[in-house]
Amino acid sequence: MKTLIINGSPRQNGDTAALIKALRPGLMGEISELSTYRARLTPCVDCRFCRASPGCAIDDDMRTIYADDYDRVVIASPVYYGSLTPPVIALASRLQIYHSAKHFRGEPIIPRPKRGGVLLAGGGKGNPAEARRLSRVMLRILGAELREEDVVVSLNTDTLAAGDDTDALEAARALGERLSM
Numbered sequence: 173m174k175t176l177i178i179n180g181s182p183r184q185n186g187d188t189a190a191l192i193k194a195l196r197p198g199l200m201g202e203i204s205e206l207s208t209y210r211a212r213l214t215p216c217v218d219c220r221f222c223r224a225s226p227g228c229a230i231d232d233d234m235r236t237i238y239a240d241d242y243d244r245v246v247i248a249s250p251v252y253y254g255s256l257t258p259p260v261i262a263l264a265s266r267l268q269i270y271h272s273a274k275h276f277r278g279e280p281i282i283p284r285p286k287r288g289g290v291l292l293a294g295g296g297k298g299n300p301a302e303a304r305r306l307s308r309v310m311l312r313i314l315g316a317e318l319r320e321e322d323v324v325v326s327l328n329t330d331t332l333a334a335g336d337d338t339d340a341l342e343a344a345r346a347l348g349e350r351l352s353m
């Protein structure tokens with residue numbers, strides 16, 4: 173069993189990292205983490221290669237996602253302007269190949285069925301509805317089932333770091349265990 177964690181934070185020891193650290197021990201099997209700020213990830217440029225041919229014209233670290241060799245995928249990101257961080261949104265744009273395969277070529281890519289999870293850290297107290305929505309869309313495209321309880325949010329990190337948010341840490345730990353069942 174393999175889990176892919178998409179880490180959307182630029183901060184190596186920040187709030188998202190604390191949630192990921194809590195998640196990891198519960199996860200059985202192999203864990204691979206894609207740091208979107210350190211990876212080579214270019215946004216989709218709508219070159220339309222994928223409308224005519226399988227795959228993507230850009231060869232970069234999206235190949236980790238396209239490989240589809242994982243059974244669980246977790247999107248972990250800080251909330252930026254209510255949404256996910258820019259490199260995660262860039263990654264999301266590259267999921268366009270799934271849309272093109274189905275709608276332009278009539279050759280849908282059937283992703284491996286998997287479980288999904290979401291970890292979000294936000295400095296404010298507002299409900300990060302857009303971050304939740306976009307995460308859900310990304311996971312659906314990747315073939316991942318996302319249950320309501322599998323979204324963990326640590327809010328108010330401006331005053332309480334996620335690493336000190338015991339409720340969120342416990343929820344992240346429990347998420348790891350649930351995903352391993």
Ligand SMILES: Cc1cc2nc3c(=O)[nH]c(=O)nc-3n(C[C@H](O)[C@H](O)[C@H](O)COP(=O)(O)O)c2cc1C
Pocket residue numbers: 181182183185186187188189249250251252253254255293294295296297298329330
């Ligand atoms: C450019 C930028 C935009 C942000 N926008 C929001 C926001 O819309 N809502 C929110 O709650 N926090 C917002 N924050 C705060 C971060 O989400 C918060 O500090 C988070 O805990 C950082 O996580 P990290 O340490 O994993 O990077 C923003 C931070 C930055 C740098």
